[in-house]
Amino acid sequence: MAFKIVEGCVNCWACEPLCPSQAIFEAKPHFMIDAKKCTECEGEYADAQCASICPIEGVILDGLGVPVNPPGSLTGIPPERLAAARAEIQAR
Amino acid sequence: MDLNVVSQSGGCASSGCGSSADRLSHLPEAIRAKVDNHPCFSEDAHHHYARMHVAVAPACNIQCHYCNRKYDCSNESRPGVVSELLTPDRAVKKVIAVAANIPQMTVLGIAGPGDPLANPERTLETFRQLSEKAPDIRLCVSTNGLALPEVVDEICKHNIEHVTITINCVDPDVGAKIYPWIFWNNRRVKGRKAAEILIAQQQKGLEMLVERGVLVKVNSVLIPGVNDEHLKEVSRAVKAKGAFLHNVMPLIAEPEHGTFYGLMGQRGPSNEELQTLQDACAGDMAMMRHCRQCRADAVGMLGEDRGHEFTLDKIETMEIDYEAAMARRAEIHAEIEANRTAQRQQTGEAFVSLSSLKRGLKTKAAEPRPVLMAVATTGGGVINQHFGHAREFLVYEASVNDVRFVGARKVDLYCSGGDTCGDAETTLQKIIRTLKDCEAVLCSKIGYEPWSQLEEAGITPNGEHAMEPIEEAIAAVYQEMVASGQLEQAGAEPQRLTA
Numbered sequence: 001m002a003f004k005i006v007e008g009c010v011n012c013w014a015c016e017p018l019c020p021s022q023a024i025f026e027a028k029p030h031f032m033i034d035a036k037k038c039t040e041c042e043g044e045y046a047d048a049q050c051a052s053i054c055p056i057e058g059v060i061l062d063g064l065g066v067p068v069n070p071p072g073s074l075t076g077i078p079p080e081r082l083a084a085a086r087a088e089i090q091a092r
Numbered sequence: 093m094d095l096n097v098v099s100q101s102g103g104c105a106s107s108g109c110g111s112s113a114d115r116l117s118h119l120p121e122a123i124r125a126k127v128d129n130h131p132c133f134s135e136d137a138h139h140h141y142a143r144m145h146v147a148v149a150p151a152c153n154i155q156c157h158y159c160n161r162k163y164d165c166s167n168e169s170r171p172g173v174v175s176e177l178l179t180p181d182r183a184v185k186k187v188i189a190v191a192a193n194i195p196q197m198t199v200l201g202i203a204g205p206g207d208p209l210a211n212p213e214r215t216l217e218t219f220r221q222l223s224e225k226a227p228d229i230r231l232c233v234s235t236n237g238l239a240l241p242e243v244v245d246e247i248c249k250h251n252i253e254h255v256t257i258t259i260n261c262v263d264p265d266v267g268a269k270i271y272p273w274i275f276w277n278n279r280r281v282k283g284r285k286a287a288e289i290l291i292a293q294q295q296k297g298l299e300m301l302v303e304r305g306v307l308v309k310v311n312s313v314l315i316p317g318v319n320d321e322h323l324k325e326v327s328r329a330v331k332a333k334g335a336f337l338h339n340v341m342p343l344i345a346e347p348e349h350g351t352f353y354g355l356m357g358q359r360g361p362s363n364e365e366l367q368t369l370q371d372a373c374a375g376d377m378a379m380m381r382h383c384r385q386c387r388a389d390a391v392g393m394l395g396e397d398r399g400h401e402f403t404l405d406k407i408e409t410m411e412i413d414y415e416a417a418m419a420r421r422a423e424i425h426a427e428i429e430a431n432r433t434a435q436r437q438q439t440g441e442a443f444v445s446l447s448s449l450k451r452g453l454k455t456k457a458a459e460p461r462p463v464l465m466a467v468a469t470t471g472g473g474v475i476n477q478h479f480g481h482a483r484e485f486l487v488y489e490a491s492v493n494d495v496r497f498v499g500a501r502k503v504d505l506y507c508s509g510g511d512t513c514g515d516a517e518t519t520l521q522k523i524i525r526t527l528k529d530c531e532a533v534l535c536s537k538i539g540y541e542p543w544s545q546l547e548e549a550g551i552t553p554n555g556e557h558a559m560e561p562i563e564e565a566i567a568a569v570y571q572e573m574v575a576s577g578q579l580e581q582a583g584a585e586p587q588r589l590t591a
């Protein structure tokens with residue numbers, strides 16, 4: 001099983017140096033994970049390193065194709081609270 | 093009634109007191125020597141020297157709500173800027189090429205595009221090579237502080253004198269509204285806990301650097317409704333720990349930058365809000381108001397963008413004898429220093445005449461009120477820019493006590509040269525709005541159209557002081573205003589400023 005980087009990656013380089021398996025490489029239009037090398041960080045770290053530093057929601061999928069960082073998980077604002085949060089911020 | 097904000101706020105010994113325009117005069121000699129020609133630290137040096145950045149460090153280990161990680165670190169550059177990523181070897185080549193060709197470049201900074209210490213090897217490698225090959229270039233680094241304590245000793249090995257830490261808060265509850273998460277000990281940590289760790293690391297890094305004699309500047313981003321009041325506490329806290337400059341920058345948040353704040357509609361501060369806060373913090377420590385968020389690029393220093401002279405392929409083919417370049421740089425630096433000394437003397441005279449002005453007025457009930465004036469300059473400490481070419485204006489406050497630098501205000505360039513000024517009016521209106529609290533604008537030249545519109549808006553254009561030192565020219569204009577009687581206070585109690 002392997003993780004995967006999909007469209008939306010902003011090529012920020014954060015994940016690349018962290019991968020214990022050197023599975024991540026720079027590519028066009030975005031960074032990629034070599035599925036043959038990715039170990040899902042098994043035996044190395046409790047959390048997959050790439051997905052723990054990636055700043056963009058939804059661009060890293062786990063072995064099952066599920067986004068590791070779903071909408072709201074990184075901004076800290078779940079989608080149903082978005083409108084309220086926006087109103088709060090705009091009132092500042 | 094003392095209209096000088098610096099002395100008003102007390103603590104003359106610790107904040108720049110007196111009539112000197114250079115706020116560093118209060119610093120101990122050793123520190124002063126270190127910062128005297130550092131364009132980021134000395135207001136005066138900012139006119140004469142420049143720094144450059146190389147983009148060698150792409151990764152970042154935290155998320156700030158004002159940053160879109162598609163672009164460069166917003167703590168140091170403006171949102172939406174993308175630099176070309178360089179390997180350490182190429183960066184070193186580029187720095188040496190620029191230093192040999194632009195002797196004013198005295199400082200090399202690494203500030204991104206991400207956090208230079210998140211994955212520090214690339215940053216440290218660049219510094220190591222440079223301290224060996226170009227020992228006359230000073231090195232500095234900017235960081236969010238998370239990884240700072242772990243690399244302080246390594247940094248000190250590479251002869252780095254200056255470190256900038258972006259500290260937006262010392263309270264984790266405030267921090268949680270600015271930083272949604274950090275990457276810490278191989279895990280993502282979110283919310284208040286994340287802010288707590290980040291703050292602790294920043295403060296620890298600051299202490300460690302100060303202990304080792306490294307100068308520390310603190311940057312803060314002013315975010316209205318989030319950390320505006322809180323920044324006063326930040327200012328006190330970082331001063332107590334030994335930071336020697338605090339630079340409050342305005343949040344820039346537009347939806348098109350794609351940042352969290354931009355998309356959510358968080359507003360940035362107005363010029364007035366920024367200035368009020370800078371004034372409030374000024375009593376606590378030396379504030380830096382000239383910061384233009386890194387637009388003092390060496391490659392753009394002289395008003396024209398020289399970046400195209402230093403593209404990668406050109407650098408690859410350049411043969412540089414740095415020994416010879418270093419000798420030439422030393423000569424030019426000596427010339428600049430001679431010039432600065434001369435200018436300081438002239439400026440000193442201007443202040444003398446201002447204070448005699450005050451003495452002459454002692455018998456009157458009220459002192460003339462202070463006035464804000466804007467200046468168009470490309471550097472060198474003189475008024476030397478055409479109004480229509482100015483991308484920013486330096487704003488000064490003149491009072492009977494002194495001429496004081498207030499801040500730099502950016503504007504969109506409205507004249508692109510030639511006669512293709514289709515949008516001239518709207519952009520000119522924008523400039524007028526940006527400078528609406530100023531009563532005069534000093535430039536080398538100005539066209540008829542902007543002249544009349546400025547006058548209409550109550551801002552007197554003035555092209556009579558072209559090529560004169562800034563402070564001196566402002567003092568002269570202020571004297572004229574006083575003489576004409578237009579500055580007499582209306583009310584009994586004189587106020588510092590009204591918009």
Ligand code: SF4
Pocket residue numbers: 003018019020021022023024033037038039040041048049050051
């Ligand atoms: S899951 Fe781990 S091994 Fe796989 S690409 Fe990400 S960091 Fe590398």
Ligand code: SF4
Pocket residue numbers: 005008009010011012013014015016030031050053054055056059060
């Ligand atoms: S951390 Fe995320 S956004 Fe950045 S390069 Fe890796 S996958 Fe792309």
Ligand code: SF4
Pocket residue numbers: 152153154155156158159160161164165166167168205206207236
């Ligand atoms: S530290 Fe800089 S690069 Fe990292 S998120 Fe903050 S502004 Fe962006």
